[in-house]
Amino acid sequence: MSQSQRDRQGAQQRVLAEQQAALRRRERRLLAGGVIALVLMLVGAGIGLQAWRTHRPPSAGTVTPGPANPVTITDGRPISWARPTHR
Secondary structure (H helix, E strand, O other), X not given: OOHHHHHHHXXXXXXXXXXXXXXXXXXXXXXXXXXXXXXXXXXXXXXXXXXXXXXXXXXXXXXXOOOOOOOOOOOOOXXXXXXXXXX
């Protein structure tokens, strides 16, 4: 192999190495952009969820039914909301 062929082959290898390096840089930039976009979407979703939770109208709470039988209140005895237990 002559010197000019070796020089040409070396130049081709350098060009190929530069192209591969440029491709790796481009892939890294795309990956970084994708990660940044994902983080921004998650932050935006979190802010949106919190804003929705803060500004929504209050919901009606659940109502637990009271005792089925009327409660008789007598002086000197505490009022109990639990069902009477029979012993």
